[in-house]
Amino acid sequence: MAEFNIIEKYFKHTPKNSSTRLGVGDDCALLAVPSGYELAITTDTMVENIHFFAGADPELLGHKLLAVNLSDLASMGAKPIAITLALTLPAADEVWLAAFAKGLLNLAARYQVDLIGGDTTSGPLTLTVQAMGIVPAGKALKRSSAQVGDAIYLTGSLGDAGLGLKIAQGYVCQNPAAALRRFHQPDPQIAAGLQLVDYANACIDLSDGLASDLGHILQQSHVGACLDWQALPLSAAVHTYIDDTGDWAMPLVAGDDYELCFTVGADKADEFAEICDFPCTKIGVIEPASGLRLTKAGQTQPLTVKGFEHFS
Ligand code: ADP
Ligand code: MG
Numbered sequence: 001m002a003e004f005n006i007i008e009k010y011f012k013h014t015p016k017n018s019s020t021r022l023g024v025g026d027d028c029a030l031l032a033v034p035s036g037y038e039l040a041i042t043t044d045t046m047v048e049n050i051h052f053f054a055g056a057d058p059e060l061l062g063h064k065l066l067a068v069n070l071s072d073l074a075s076m077g078a079k080p081i082a083i084t085l086a087l088t089l090p091a092a093d094e095v096w097l098a099a100f101a102k103g104l105l106n107l108a109a110r111y112q113v114d115l116i117g118g119d120t121t122s123g124p125l126t127l128t129v130q131a132m133g134i135v136p137a138g139k140a141l142k143r144s145s146a147q148v149g150d151a152i153y154l155t156g157s158l159g160d161a162g163l164g165l166k167i168a169q170g171y172v173c174q175n176p177a178a179a180l181r182r183f184h185q186p187d188p189q190i191a192a193g194l195q196l197v198d199y200a201n202a203c204i205d206l207s208d209g210l211a212s213d214l215g216h217i218l219q220q221s222h223v224g225a226c227l228d229w230q231a232l233p234l235s236a237a238v239h240t241y242i243d244d245t246g247d248w249a250m251p252l253v254a255g256d257d258y259e260l261c262f263t264v265g266a267d268k269a270d271e272f273a274e275i276c277d278f279p280c281t282k283i284g285v286i287e288p289a290s291g292l293r294l295t296k297a298g299q300t301q302p303l304t305v306k307g308f309e310h311f312s
Helices: 003-011 058-076 094-110 160-168 176-184 190-196 210-221 236-245 266-275 306-311
Strands: 020-022 037-047 079-089 114-122 126-136 151-155 200-205 224-228 260-264 280-287 291-296 299-302
Touching: 003 094, 003 114, 020 114, 037 058, 058 079, 058 094, 058 126, 058 176, 058 190, 058 200, 079 094, 079 190, 094 114, 160 176, 160 236, 176 236, 190 200, 190 260, 200 210, 210 224, 210 260, 210 291, 260 266
Parallel strands: 079 114, 224 291
Antiparallel strands: 037 126, 079 126, 151 260, 151 280, 200 260, 224 280, 291 299
16 A cells, blocks of 8 residues: 555544644645744654554554653643654554554544644654644743742552553453553543643653652752652552552552643642642652652652662
8 A cells, every 4th residue: 555545544634623724735734823822842752662562452552652742742731733643664554554543533533633744654663743732822831840849749640550561561450451541541631731831830741650750850940859658649459569569669660651740839739729620639849959759657768769779
């Protein structure tokens, strides 16, 4: 199947977002950015055998490829409007293409995100999306603006995607479905990000694990933090995993949760608590001393990946 036929059959998409002036089919697509807004742009690539196993379900891959990109927009407080898709395919496998397009375009439709262009080449299976969103000018949520005294919050729950990966690798769990879904089909926290532009000082989405991702906020904001183990929002399945294995650090270091970790200043805390209409938990506080610390069973210790052994 020729490149043009692939695009025509699987990725021809009728634009639905009012920002799209010109979609697939010309040398460039055209987007209108409403006045008073900035364009937020991000891209993420998934490579076979690096980011996913050979033979992975293409519908899940389509979902996850878009979800991880939309999650980056969510963490900036941007509203997604459009994506481009660069596909490198070893062969034009129509069954694979149909399922991949379904996973990607179903999630795109949920947020009225248009597929406005891309590139299709032949080679080792490599999947790239670039996502674009709009955010009120000057309001984007950066990693660099956490303030000493801010409360640290997390949307949703922590470690379920990490548990999903353990299950995919052979860990036996009573109710695997929810954790597997979190691993394969993360939900980008778009609605939370849109609310947070008026309340959060800093924000990041959890792709590499809380310790590592929150570490980026701390470094770029020149602050430190202390987390409260007791406060971490862990599902019953994650608690059971920890009881079974003793691997209590898993929710702090496992990636792929795609929840938002953000900080809110004391001046906005009450108002935020009132308007917040998504699940979220206060897990710690921003402090002046650099580095990340954890309070667990009455002890506060530095929390570097090496530092985990101090708690054992
Ligand atoms: P060019 O040679 O000008 O780069 P292409 O032949 O690569 O054009 O692409 C033709 C049109 O199809 C362009 O509008 C491009 O954005 C779009 N396109 C190519 N591949 C994809 C894809 N995988 N998904 C969506 N649109 C695509
Ligand atoms: Mg091209």
